[in-house]
Amino acid sequence: MITVELRYYAQLREQAGTGGERVSTDAETPAALYDTLRLRHGFSLPRDALKIAVNTAFCSWETRLRDGDVVVFVPPVNGG
Amino acid sequence: MMRFAVSDRDLDVASLRRELHNPDHGGFCAFEGWVRHTNEGRDVGGLEYEVYAELAQVEGERIMQEARERFGAIDAVGIHRSGMLRIGEMAVWVGVSSAHRDEAFRACRFIIDQIKHRLPVWKKEHYLEGDTAWVACAHHGEDHDHTHHHRHHRAPAGFVPDYSRQKRLPGVGEAGQEKLARARVLVIGAGGLGSPVLAYLAGAGVGLLGISDDDRIDASNLHRQTLFTAADTGRLKAEVAAERIAAVNPSVRTELFGRIAPDEAVALFRRFDLVVECSDDMSSRFLCSDAATMSGTALILASVHQYEGQLQVIDPRAGGPCLRCLWPAEPAPDAAASCAESGVLGPVPGILGTMQANEALKRLLGLPGQAPDRLLLVDLLDNRTDQLRIDAENGCASRGGCVAMAERAMAARGGDSLERRFSTLGAARAAGYRLVDVRQEDERAAWPMPEAVHVPLPVLLESGAALPAEGPLLLVCASGRRSARGAQHMRDSGRADVFTLPGGLQGLSE
Known part of the structure; x- marks a missing residue:
């Protein structure tokens, strides 16, 4: 079990109803984490429509998560 | 030294300049306005300036004060003539000195523009045909190079951009x-x-x-x-x-x-x-x-x-x-x-x-x-x-590079041309293209392209696989004809990142 800090942008913020939260999880990768979050918050976007960043750098969905990581979910944004 | 005056005598430029000497100042700029011999198509023999002197004096001083507020430590003198002037005589003189040339140039421009637009001065033009006419001296904005044509959005007469607040920044x-x-x-x-x-x-x-x-x-x-x-x-x-x-x-x-x-x-x-x-x-x-x-x-x-x-x-x-x-x-x-x-x-x-x-x-x-x-x-x-x-x-x-990705996407939009124009081969390489020389062996000695891969056109037409796998590629020949054929052939075969240099080597500037 690790604790990570999550940040949601754009549609994810709308659907989660918050800009971020701290969660304790068994997920070892952002991919697994997102799957559980999708169930909890009803996120509509599939994983491949998002970018994932861990500790201020974009990275692969298979990056190994560690306790205390900051995980940022970034959808593309269209408005001008 | 900030002074404005209206004078009915000839202007003595040498003494006006002397007034602006200042040991702290390294720049001086002056403007002289002369009587022209034509105005709006009519020949003019001379001019008579009528000045509402009291108001002109107050307004002139105000302009000089505004210049000081805008441009800082400057010395400036402005003098406007009144009375009868002949062609070529000086009607107005503005001089500005300052620490550096920039403030002098800009303040001088500001002062003359403001004088022209705000001073209560009328001129009676004595035409060569013998008649006369009074003409207001204000020319609203006509001496600026306005490229736009929306009258209701014209800048106020005499407006000069003032970038002093950003120019003051280091950097x-x-x-x-x-x-x-x-x-x-x-x-x-x-x-x-x-x-x-x-x-x-x-x-x-x-x-x-x-x-x-x-x-x-x-x-x-x-x-x-x-x-x-x-x-x-x-x-x-x-x-x-x-x-x-x-x-x-x-x-x-x-x-x-x-x-x-x-x-x-x-x-x-x-x-x-x-x-x-x-x-x-x-x-x-x-x-x-x-x-x-x-x-x-x-x-x-x-x-x-x-x-x-x-x-x-x-x-x-x-x-x-x-x-x-x-x-x-x-x-x-x-x-x-x-x-x-x-x-x-x-x-x-x-x-x-x-x-x-x-x-x-x-x-x-x-x-x-x-x-x-x-x-x-x-x-x-x-x-x-x-x-x-x-x-x-x-x-x-991990997918061939940004240029290759962009080329593919551009080709997929269907609006892409086969041609990529460059004035030198170095520019093409700098833009991310690999050069492919499609000329025959015997042509290469006369005009070598050491930086290019050599794939003669017949070889390319026989098998596109002879080309380097990683694009984007720019095909080059002497005139651009064979390279265009090669690029079209590759496009037809489904490869989107092969282009031709139009005009070929003969069209380059080097």
């Missing part, structure tokens, strides 16, 4: 201002992001602003698109934006474009030093990223959503990541929400657009800017920002 100065005056910036989208971008770039004195937008102003735009007013609804955004720019700074030239077609984007980008993408259209963002990558033009992207925004600076010449390094393909329409669907708070595009303007100006001035390998996320609910490093190694670099 700007006279040299920086000249850079801005020479700069050409294309702004795509004149909406919520584009409003502050255009307003600030115009105010800063950027020489040429291109504006691309084919949209009309709607009442629902006005909460965030601050260039426009209720009276503008229904009008074309680009046109109204150009009027507002002229109203802010008449010295800025504007050029208007509709929506940019894929087949003209690369050539258009090459005409500008910098492109700022401010549209609300995901396909425009991808087209801009591709065109920036292919033309080597820097691009500042931003987008907004509800209470947040994203900002990315693409710097192809520095080898920085492009939009496709983040999103290899354009997201599905439902994956990226728009202002119309999700709503947006007015200041959000205002803030992101202001940041784009700030990045643009810093870039033109050579100041530090947003790191080109970062995506900036701005959360304007709790005012938090995240700067996320783009994973360039797993971006386009």
Whole structure:
């Protein structure tokens, strides 16, 4: 079990109803984490429509998560 | 020394100049106005100036005081003649001395413009035909080079842009201002992001602003698109934006474009030093990223959503990541929400657009800017920002490179031409093309291309596999005919990243 800090942008913020939260999880990768979050918050976007960043750098969905990581979910944004 | 006077005697320039000597001053600038022998097509033999002396004196002193407030430590003298003058005689003299030449030039221009427009002076022209006429001396704005034609948005008579507040900055100065005056910036989208971008770039004195937008102003735009007013609804955004720019700074030239077609984007980008993408259209963002990558033009992207925004600076010449390094393909329409669907708070595009303007100006001035390998996320609910490093190694670099990705996407739009024009082979290589020499062996001795892979056209036509697998490739021959045939053959075989140099080696400038 690790604790990570999550940040949601754009549609994810709308659907989660918050800009971020701290969660304790068994997920070892952002991919697994997102799957559980999708169930909890009803996120509509599939994983491949998002970018994932861990500790201020974009990275692969298979990056190994560690306790205390900051995980940022970034959808593309269209408005001008 | 600040003095204004009206004189009925010949002006003694030598003694006027002496009054402006000051051991702290290294620059002096003077303007002389002479009586011309024609006015509006009529020959003039002489002039009689009638001056309302008391008012002229007060107004003249006021102008000198304003010059001091605007330009700081200057000494200045202005003298206007009254009475009868002959052709060639001096009607007005303005001299300014200051520590450096810049203030002297600008203050001198300011003072003479104000004198011409504000001083209560009339002139009676004595025409050679024997008649006379009184003519007001104020010529509202006619001696300025206004390129716009919207009368109701003309600058006040005598307006001279004053960049002193930004020129005073370390890192700007006279040299920086000249850079801005020479700069050409294309702004795509004149909406919520584009409003502050255009307003600030115009105010800063950027020489040429291109504006691309084919949209009309709607009442629902006005909460965030601050260039426009209720009276503008229904009008074309680009046109109204150009009027507002002229109203802010008449010295800025504007050029208007509709929506940019894929087949003209690369050539258009090459005409500008910098492109700022401010549209609300995901396909425009991808087209801009591709065109920036292919033309080597820097691009500042931003987008907004509800209470947040994203900002990315693409710097192809520095080898920085492009939009496709983040999103290899354009997201599905439902994956990226728009202002119309999700709503947006007015200041959000205002803030992101202001940041784009700030990045643009810093870039033109050579100041530090947003790191080109970062995506900036701005959360304007709790005012938090995240700067996320783009994973360039797993971006386009893992799919053949940004140029190859852009070439493929451009070809897939169907608007792409086979031709890539360059004036030197070095420029083609710098733009990311691998050169392929399709001439025969015996031609190569006379004009060698050591930097090129050699694949004679017959070999290429027999098997495209003879070409290097990694593109984009630029085929080159003597005149451009064989290379065009080779590129067309490859396109027909399904390979999109092979191009021809039109005109061939004979068309190069080297």
